[in-house]
Structure formats: structure tokens, C-alpha cells
Amino acid sequence: MKIPMNRIKAAIRKTPLFGPLKWLAALLGRSSYPLSFSHTLPAEPFIDRAIARIGKNPDPARREEEFYSYFSEIWAEGYEKGLTQQYTAYLPYIPKRSDLPFLDIGCGAGEFIQFLSANGIRAQGIDSNSKEVARAKEYGLEVNQADALAFLQEQHACFSGISMLEVIEHLPPESLVSLLSSIFKSLAPGGVLLLETINIKHPLAFHSFYCDPTHTRPVPSDLLVFLLQWQGFTCVQVIYTNPVAFSYQQRADPSRAYFSYAVLGIKPTLSI
Template sequence: MNNVPERDIAELEARLRQAAVEGEDISQSLGEPLGDWRHRLLKHQVRYQHTPYLVLLNPGAPSIIELLAYDQDNEHFLTALYHHLLGREVDPEGRIYYLQETEHFGRLFVLLNMLNTEPVSDYLNEQGTQISPRLLQLAKIHKKANRVEWRSQLWQKLLPKLERRWQRWLTHHAEFRRAIALQRSQAMRQHLLIDAVAELDQRQMQLQQRQQQEHAKHQGVWQQLAYLRRHQAQTKPADADDTASIAVQVNDAQPAVPSTVNTQLDAYYLAFEDTFRGEEHAISAHLERYRSVWVSARQAGDRALDLGCGRGEWLRMLTQAGYQSYGIDLNSTMVAHCQEQGFNVTLQDALAALRAQPDNSHALITGFHIAEHLPFNVLFELVGEAFRVLAPGGSLVLETPNPENLIVASYSFYHDLTHRNPLTPVTLEFLYQFHGYTPVEIKRFNPPPEETRIPSETPTAERLNHMLCAPMDYAVVGTKAHSKVAV
């Protein structure tokens, strides 16, 4: 095998050190963005964009000038009234009904009608909103007049005339013009503030994502450098004619060095894991969610096998939980990385590893993000072999990307070029059940970032959000039931 030239490693190391100097503060956190506040903020943005000037000068005691909104058309008047008196958007039925009443009897009639309803009264009491005594007195007269038919008819004719006189006086009154100007000024300030905070939060999120990507990229390159250094020391020169025929050998002490092409691919995959899957401490935090699984399986014994153990995060957690854990992987770089940390890991195929185990010998068998790499016949046999190897009460855990999330199914799943096809939760669940696991449970993890959500509450947006914001990963946990003893 050809050695990696010393000058190439020295050049790579020099470039890494320069990058570290230029970005020495890369590990310093930018701080969390607004998080849960974002959805509420975006809702405010949409509302102010479509229904301008809804801001009250004194929300605790709105004036009749603001409530009647004579400077706005009937649509905006009704939208504002619902917002001030009910705290919500206009429903379609309410819009049709109250717009018709506005056209026939005027805005004051509609305002008094709404003030006499229980939902409005409850909302105003809940908010502590004070309606002017004059307006409340008028609402009581309106309510009494509507109890008798002839009074109601007379009131319906009288009220629009009073309102027209009042409107003509208000539109020429300085107080009205001043109130409207102040209202619009305050609404504009709300617009600017919300837009500015939303933009700053978006920039914060973009910077944080870029920071995480750069940090992961640096980690991946340093891992690759460590690998090249290690294997340069281990590699012995071989004749050029023999290079193509070198095969992977496996023993308990140290895996032999694979061919140059496989070496580069293995190093690439370790760097890929660091960049796209996340740092080891972040993966460890995710694996903590399986605590109930390993605690329950511990009753079936203390032997645990991790198929495709990767960088060893899960092996560390199992060891701390009291398991005699060991792992297998086909990536020589991953195996060497785990062995350097003191884990019992060998370079081996998953099916071969399972076939070598005796019946009922393991409490826990796991495979994180390996199922999507396997042809179906191999996955089928793996689930069956794991059932044979598990002791009664033991569990098999397979975690994989979740195609219920539309972005995962159509885009991010294919970042890894060794993936074959997404596996739906119900299909993998059925495979477990076919082989005899019971009970079988589906666990869903890792919701996407909040900015993925469409900021709307319409039925169409909610349906899209259900597909866009589904958890990005899931796991199927199957248990081998205890055999029933015949009486």
C-alpha cells in the first residue's frame, strides 16, 4: 500500500492551524434565538400586514372614536372590532352577518350588538378592559329596545340618523383627527419593532447554524488528520502489484489497514458524520432519551451489542449503565476511533456478528441509522437473527430517518450517498411484529427548527405544517416476550 506523503500531512496540519487562528472564537456560543416566541411574533407580523392600524392608544379603555374607526372601510372596522372585543380574527359566518348589519343599520348598531353578547363581555372582563359609561348606557338602551318589536323597529330607524350626525361632527373635530394620527403613528412603531426583532432573530439563527457547521467541519478535518497520522505509522510499504489485492482482515487485537481507496472513504465518512449528524456530545444528549429502554432491558441481562457503533457515543452510555457492551462496524476509521477510547469494537458485518451469537444471550441489540443502508433481504434477516439472540425481555432498537417529514423524505435523507431508501414507521413496525416481537413501540424524535413552520393558522397551512414539521427521526423498539409456561 502507498503511504500518505509526509509533506501532504504537514501541509494539511499547517492549514488547520491557520484556520484555528483565524476562527479561534468558533466555540463561543452566539446565544439562543427567540425560540418559542418566534411563532407568536410571526403571527403578529401577518396580522399587522393584513389589518393595519389596529393598535389602541389605551387598550385598557378604548375610546368610541377608535372602536367605530370611521377612517377605515367596513372590512377593517369589523376586523378591528373583533380584535378589540374578542381578541381573535373574524370567522366567515360572523363577517357575513355583521357586514350585512353594518350596511343596513350602521356601525354603532353593530358595536352595541356585540357589547351585549356573552363572549365579548367575558373577554373584556378577562382582559380588564373598561368601556366608557356612556357607551355602556347606550348598549343597555339598545338591549331593552330590541326586546319589543315596535321599539326595535323605531330604534333601528333612529340609531343610523344619530350615528350620521355624530360621524359628521367627529370627522371635523380636532380630537378625532389627533386620535387617528396618534393611532397610526403607534401602529407604525409596532410594525417597525416587530419587523426589526424578527429580522434580528432570523440573522441570529443563520449565524448560529453557520457556527455549528463550521465547528463540525473543523472537528471532521481534525479527525481525518488524526487518522492519517495514525495509519501512516501503522502502514508498511507493499509492492505496487499487490496493492489491488489487499483485503480487510479482522482480529481481536487490531483491525488490519484496508486499501487506500477504502481508507479514504472511511475517513470521509467520519468527517461526514461530524459535519452532518452532529458533534458527539449532541448525539449523546439525544441518546439519553432511550434511558427507559436500557433500564427495562437490563432486567434481561447485561450483554449489549451495538450494530454500526460509529463513534461510540452509545457504547459509552451503555457502559455507564452497567452493560457489558461491545460494538461492530464496517468503517475502519470508526473502529479505530472507538478502540482508542477503550471500547470493545471490531471490524465486522452486522449479520455475521449476530449469527455468531448463541440463542437468548443478549439483553439489548441496537442499530442507529443502519437500517436505511441495508437491502431488504439483509434487514429482514437482521431483525430475525436479533430476535433469536435476544433473551426474553430483551429489546431491539433500530433508529432511522423519518419519511413522515416531507423535507427528510425528499431532501435531507439523500445527503448520505450510502442511503438506499427511506423506511416508513408502519413498515418497520410490521417487520418486527412478523418476527414475533411484542410489544412493539414507535418513538419519534427531533422536531425540525421552528422557522420551518408556515406562519398561518389556515387549514391548508396546518396540513402542510403537519408534513413539514413532523419529527425528523424515529425508532422502533421491539421486545422479545417471555415464553408462556404451560400449566
């Protein structure tokens, strides 16, 4: 008895293996869902979206200076919710100390500082971009314009914690070691360091990385873990956030299923 092909295909679609096999077939160029030769999509209204969020048009005389402030606001509606989820994942690791502030380096308009303050954590920030600092001050935040390395060299054991969220990929690779050394000295004993960046093991990482013209080089998690351990941080761990998995295999491997990662380390309370 010959079984009709349509019945065979219907039976295959009901099996647990159909999803992974369809994904594999697409990779091998044998997908049963062919694409048309061309496809046109309307462009995203990036400029209009940025203007709506900032509340004013860019100044024609200061377009170069204002570029990054507007560029950082182009993402689709709902990304603020993702930021809140991300910050919430970090909250259990952030110390609450009334005697020492928490410092956010490269704080931008102060989103993370606002979140920490709303959760009872005394926080302040620095950023090299004058426009971002001005925006943060409009929200009443304690933010100053400063170069991170120069600022930290004047601090000693005076912060309960320091964060750099989506910052290290902007830095020249050769400056990272000296910056981490200065951060270590600026933290009080028991202080935490939180470094977040793009997870380059994720399939979409490079699209996001090269979408920002100010990025210099992606930083793998293994390198960042070693650098923290080298500086003397203990209890180093990797926190993955923003799950975007495309396959069963990817879901089983957190290092490939999450779009972002952060490395957390603690300055020892005793010299080692």
C-alpha cells in the same frame, strides 16, 4: 369611516390565526415577505470541522477508506447535545443486566456505547468500517469489525438488547427481514430491539436522507412496526425524537413533528 390599511394589517398580526395564515400564504406563493431574486451564502467548513473533531488530516493514500469517518463528523457544533438527548430518551427502555451485554450494531466510533457505559449498562458494538472501529477502540470501548449478519449467526440468546441507530437506511431492503430474524434469535428472552432511522413524514427528511450517499432507501415506521411484529416481537412501540415543527397543525401530529423515530420491540419470555 374608512380604516387605514396599515391599521388593518396591524390588527391581523395580533390575531392567533396570523402565524398559520402567513405559513399558508408562503405555501401558495402569496407571502407578504418577498425574497430577492438571488441570495448567496458562504459554504459550511465541512472538511475543517471534520479534521478538528478527528484530530488529524485524512491520509491521501486512504481517502476512499476514510471517507465515511470524516463525513460523519461534518455536522455543526452542538449536535453532540442532541445525541445525548436522544440517547436519554431511549435509556428507560434499555435493560440493565450484569450477566448479558447490550449490543450496538453499526456503532461507528461508539457514541451510544459510551453513553450506555456511563449509565451503568454493559455494552459492546460491531461496525463494518475499520476506521470507525479503530476510533472506538481508542476510547477503550469493546468494539469489533464485523458484518452484522455473519456475526449474529454465531450468537444465540446472548444479548440483553440490540440497537441499530441510523443504520437500516444504509442496508439493501432485501436484507432487512433476514437481519431481523437473526437479531431475534440473538436476543435473550425479554431482550429489547431498538431501531432508529429518519422519519420520512417530516418535511425535512428527504434533504437529510439524500445528504448521505451511503443511504439506500428510507424506511417508513409502519413497515418497520410490521416487520418487528412479523418476527415475533411484542409490546412494539414508536418513539419520536428531535422535534422540528413548522406549524400548529404539525405540532399536533407527532408523526410529522419529529425528525427521527425509533421502533422498540421485546422478545417474549415464552415461545408464542
